[in-house]
Amino acid sequence: MRSVVLYIALFVSSWLTSQIEPTIHSDEQKVAEPFTITYEVSNNSSWTLPTLKKRDIIQKNLEIVNVKLDTLSEKIQLNLQLIAFDSGIYTIPSYRFKKGSQEIRSFEKDIHVSRVKVNTLQKPIYDIKPIKEISLTFNDYFNKYRWILIGILIALIIAILSFLIYWFIKSKPFAKKEEPEIPPGEEALSALSNLKExxxxxxxxxxxxxxxTDVLRHYFERKLHFDAPESTSDEILSEIQPQLEEIEYKKLRNLLYEADLVKFAKSSPEESKHLLYLDDSVQLVQSLEEKIVEETEEEEEEALAPIEIKKTYFEFLGNLQKEIPKGDFALWWKIDSEDHFTNSISQKVWDSFYQNELAFYPYILGVILYEKGLNNERKAVLFPESEQQFVLENETVGTFVISISKEKGFTILMNTQTTSNEQRNAFLIEFITNTREFITNEITPPKQKEYKSKSYGDQAKDWYLFIRGMVIKSEKKGKEINRIAGKKLE
Known part of the structure; x- marks a missing residue:
C-alpha cells in the first residue's frame, strides 16, 4: 500500500514539474490597458512553441496585441501582450509546448480585469475626444473606390472600341452602299408638280x-453649280443668262421680280399668273436639261475623238499573247524577308500613277490598245464596268497581265514565281517614265487641265488609296503582307 501511494506521489510531482507556469507582469489589470503574460522554457533543447499571432482572440473581449519571442542563454521566453475591453475574470487557456517527442502543457491562468476608477473630486470629467483621423494608403483608397474605378475603366474601353469601329467603318470606302441620288431635273419637276397640286x-x-423660287434656286445650284440660294434675283439672272434664250430669260426675270414683290411688297398677283409662272418654271427646267445633256455628249465625243500620236511610247510592253497564262500573278508581292511594300519602288510608281497619270488614262489606254492591235484607231477609251484582261510578254518580266476596270483602274499583274525584284523594279520604272513622256509630249497643257477637271478614274484612285493605306498601316504594326491585288490563273 505504501508503494502505491509513493508511485502516485512521484507521478503527481513529475506531472506538476513538467507543466509550465505562466507569469504575469502586473498584479492589477485594467480595462483597455495592455498587460504582458510570459511563458518560460529551458534553452537546452529545441522547442516547438504554440502558434500565436497578433490580433488573435483568446476569448470574448480579450485579444493579443503583440507576440514577442526572447531567446536568452539559459531560457526561452514567449511574451504575449494582451488587452481586455471589458471588466471581468478571463481564463488564459493551456498551450502546448513540444520538446522533441515530449509534449508539455502550460497551466491555465485566471486574470481579473477591473474598470478604471475615476476620481471626479480631484480630476474633472472631460468630453469624449473626437475620432482621430489616420492617413489612408493607396490600398485603402483602391478598396474604397474600386468599383467606381472599374466602371470608369470599362466605360473607357467601350468608348475606345466604339471609336475604332466607327473610324474603321467610315474609312472603308465600300462599306456603305449609298442610295442613288435623284437627278436635279427630276427633283425640280416633281417639286413643281406638287406645288401646283x-x-x-x-x-x-x-x-x-x-x-x-426655292425650288428654282435649288435646281440652279445643283445643275449649274453656283450658290443660287444665297444670291439675289439680279445675281441669278446674270449668272444664268448665257444658258437661256431671250424669251426664256425674260420669263425668268418676270417670275423672280414678281416673287420679290409678293414677298417684300405684299403684292397680290392675279390667279392666272400663278399658273403661268408654274408652267414657265417647268418649261425652263426642261429646256436647261436638254441643253446641258447635249453639251455633255459633245464633250464626251470630243474626249473620245481619235488621237494623233507622233511616236510609239508603249512598245516596251511587248507582244500580245492569245492564251491566258497559268500561275500566281499580283500587283506587288513579297520576294524576301527584307522586302516591304512601304517605300518600295512599286509603291512610288503606283502612288505616282494613281494620283497623277491616272487622270489621263483614256488617252493612255486608247494608245496602248491601238499599238497592240486591239483597236483600229487611236481613240480614247474609258474603263469598262466589269474587269477585262489582256496578256503581254516582254524581255524584262516575261508574261504579265494588264487588268482594267472602272473599280480598280489600270493594274499590271506580274508572275510572282518567275519575276525577280530587280526585273519588277526595272519594268515599273520604264512604265512610269514612258507614261510621263507620253503625257508631256502628246497632251497639250489645256487638254491636261481639261482632263484633270473631269476627274477620270476617281473611283479607281479611291480603291488604290484605300488598299495602300491598309497595307502601310499593317506593315508599320509588324504584320506580314505577302501580296497586293493577287490573282491565281489556271
Missing part, C-alpha cells in the same frame, strides 16, 4: 412664291 396661293401667296 397644293395651290398654296389661294391661302397665302407669299408662301407659294417662296416655295416656287
Amino acid at each position: 397644293q395651290q398654296i396661293w389661294k391661302e397665302d401667296a407669299k408662301v407659294h412664291y417662296s416655295k416656287l
Whole structure:
C-alpha cells in the first residue's frame, strides 16, 4: 500500500514539474490597458512553441496585441501582450509546448480585469475626444473606390472600341452602299408638280412664291453649280443668262421680280399668273436639261475623238499573247524577308500613277490598245464596268497581265514565281517614265487641265488609296503582307 501511494506521489510531482507556469507582469489589470503574460522554457533543447499571432482572440473581449519571442542563454521566453475591453475574470487557456517527442502543457491562468476608477473630486470629467483621423494608403483608397474605378475603366474601353469601329467603318470606302441620288431635273419637276397640286396661293401667296423660287434656286445650284440660294434675283439672272434664250430669260426675270414683290411688297398677283409662272418654271427646267445633256455628249465625243500620236511610247510592253497564262500573278508581292511594300519602288510608281497619270488614262489606254492591235484607231477609251484582261510578254518580266476596270483602274499583274525584284523594279520604272513622256509630249497643257477637271478614274484612285493605306498601316504594326491585288490563273 505504501508503494502505491509513493508511485502516485512521484507521478503527481513529475506531472506538476513538467507543466509550465505562466507569469504575469502586473498584479492589477485594467480595462483597455495592455498587460504582458510570459511563458518560460529551458534553452537546452529545441522547442516547438504554440502558434500565436497578433490580433488573435483568446476569448470574448480579450485579444493579443503583440507576440514577442526572447531567446536568452539559459531560457526561452514567449511574451504575449494582451488587452481586455471589458471588466471581468478571463481564463488564459493551456498551450502546448513540444520538446522533441515530449509534449508539455502550460497551466491555465485566471486574470481579473477591473474598470478604471475615476476620481471626479480631484480630476474633472472631460468630453469624449473626437475620432482621430489616420492617413489612408493607396490600398485603402483602391478598396474604397474600386468599383467606381472599374466602371470608369470599362466605360473607357467601350468608348475606345466604339471609336475604332466607327473610324474603321467610315474609312472603308465600300462599306456603305449609298442610295442613288435623284437627278436635279427630276427633283425640280416633281417639286413643281406638287406645288401646283397644293395651290398654296389661294391661302397665302407669299408662301407659294417662296416655295416656287426655292425650288428654282435649288435646281440652279445643283445643275449649274453656283450658290443660287444665297444670291439675289439680279445675281441669278446674270449668272444664268448665257444658258437661256431671250424669251426664256425674260420669263425668268418676270417670275423672280414678281416673287420679290409678293414677298417684300405684299403684292397680290392675279390667279392666272400663278399658273403661268408654274408652267414657265417647268418649261425652263426642261429646256436647261436638254441643253446641258447635249453639251455633255459633245464633250464626251470630243474626249473620245481619235488621237494623233507622233511616236510609239508603249512598245516596251511587248507582244500580245492569245492564251491566258497559268500561275500566281499580283500587283506587288513579297520576294524576301527584307522586302516591304512601304517605300518600295512599286509603291512610288503606283502612288505616282494613281494620283497623277491616272487622270489621263483614256488617252493612255486608247494608245496602248491601238499599238497592240486591239483597236483600229487611236481613240480614247474609258474603263469598262466589269474587269477585262489582256496578256503581254516582254524581255524584262516575261508574261504579265494588264487588268482594267472602272473599280480598280489600270493594274499590271506580274508572275510572282518567275519575276525577280530587280526585273519588277526595272519594268515599273520604264512604265512610269514612258507614261510621263507620253503625257508631256502628246497632251497639250489645256487638254491636261481639261482632263484633270473631269476627274477620270476617281473611283479607281479611291480603291488604290484605300488598299495602300491598309497595307502601310499593317506593315508599320509588324504584320506580314505577302501580296497586293493577287490573282491565281489556271
